[in-house]
Amino acid sequence: MKKYIKIISLVLIALIFIGTFVFLYQKSQPKETAYEILHSQTTDLVQTTVATGKIEPRDEVEIKPQISGIISEVYKEAGQTVKKGEIIAKVKVIPELGSLNSAESRVRLAEINGRQAETDLERMEKLYKSKLVSSEEYEKTLLAAKQAREELQAAKDNLQIVKEGITKSSASFSSTLIRSTIDGLILDVPIKVGNSVIMSNTFNDGTTIATVADMSDLIFRGNVDETEVGRIHEGIPVKITLGALQNMKFDAVLEYISPKSVENNGANQFEIKAAITVPDSVTIRSGYSANAEIELQRANHALTVPESAVEFSGDSTFVYVLTDSVPTQKFIRRQVQTGISDGVNIEIKSGLKSNESVRGLKKEM
Numbered sequence: 001m002k003k004y005i006k007i008i009s010l011v012l013i014a015l016i017f018i019g020t021f022v023f024l025y026q027k028s029q030p031k032e033t034a035y036e037i038l039h040s041q042t043t044d045l046v047q048t049t050v051a052t053g054k055i056e057p058r059d060e061v062e063i064k065p066q067i068s069g070i071i072s073e074v075y076k077e078a079g080q081t082v083k084k085g086e087i088i089a090k091v092k093v094i095p096e097l098g099s100l101n102s103a104e105s106r107v108r109l110a111e112i113n114g115r116q117a118e119t120d121l122e123r124m125e126k127l128y129k130s131k132l133v134s135s136e137e138y139e140k141t142l143l144a145a146k147q148a149r150e151e152l153q154a155a156k157d158n159l160q161i162v163k164e165g166i167t168k169s170s171a172s173f174s175s176t177l178i179r180s181t182i183d184g185l186i187l188d189v190p191i192k193v194g195n196s197v198i199m200s201n202t203f204n205d206g207t208t209i210a211t212v213a214d215m216s217d218l219i220f221r222g223n224v225d226e227t228e229v230g231r232i233h234e235g236i237p238v239k240i241t242l243g244a245l246q247n248m249k250f251d252a253v254l255e256y257i258s259p260k261s262v263e264n265n266g267a268n269q270f271e272i273k274a275a276i277t278v279p280d281s282v283t284i285r286s287g288y289s290a291n292a293e294i295e296l297q298r299a300n301h302a303l304t305v306p307e308s309a310v311e312f313s314g315d316s317t318f319v320y321v322l323t324d325s326v327p328t329q330k331f332i333r334r335q336v337q338t339g340i341s342d343g344v345n346i347e348i349k350s351g352l353k354s355n356e357s358v359r360g361l362k363k364e365m
Contacts, residue, residue, distance in 0.1 A: 035329060036360035037322060040305045045347050047297040047340040051272060053222020055242065055288040057213035058275075061182050064206040068198045069093040069176070071191050076210065078188050082180045088189070088210050089178045091197060103159040110152040117148035184214040187286055218276045218284060220252055220292050223269035226261060231296045233257070238274045243289040245282070252276045254294065297340045304345040309358045310338060319352060320359035331359050 072092040076082060124141040127133045188211040191197065200206030220240055224232065238252040256273035263269075274292060278284055311318040317338045320331035339347030352358070 034363045038360040045299045045302045051222040051292040058217045060213040062208045063210045064200045091176045106155040110155040114148040114152045117145040121145040184212045187211045220274040226268040229270045239293040302347040307346040322357040
């Protein structure tokens, strides 16, 4: 029994030794390296850059009151369309006590002067009919009476404006009725009934009653890096992609490049604007985030290879051209002159012919 155990042990040791030897031998053998084979081809190559920004209406107007007071009525809400001159809200005037007192005093004084002027006119008319006074004196008295009537009416109108912000004779031009100044869509109505509002003046911007915009005329507003702004110009086509409508692209035309840069995260960038063409069947909301794809350079019918096949060494570029594939792959290193790149393929201006095969990435064996 012991003899058989000894034999089995020796066999196992031998097998382990042989296996270890084979393993070490295989590990010491050089592995065959295989590369992906890529082919040069002729195609149109476009180099682009992407500017990030947002969509906004070209004309966006903040409607502000012409008078201070309290909102008594709100006739419109966000999302509704409005025509120029259409009423959005109504303001109730809260008179200032000093102004009110002055206006009332003016009315009382105008009434006293008016009654005196009418009395003088009646007396003068009797004297004029009796030919006891000249026509010149009569006309002066008549003029004074007319002036007194006008002053009384002006005082009453002023009192009504102080109290209500409107007069009966100018109801159609009332400053208490807040009207839209353009045709468009109401984007926001930040006020409610009962809110206090103030008019715009030299010292205050005034309270915004509503924001109205023409949503039929939209623009893309974004920024381009200073390294790329020199290669774009007004009038070039732009492709717009929206974050909310990722499966759609919209045509646009670049119409503005800022002459002055702004610093953004340590980089100098220039603001750009592009006019967007939107089909009637598509609804775009103000403030959508968007990307603008702008063409920087184009090479038509260019000889290209995948950029991964190009070796960059200092100011020179090289490719490895396939010379033989049997029994093993053989390549020759060749210097080439490159052109523009779209991030995937790169233009080869010289040093390579069409349909030549080049070395790509190493394959996993």
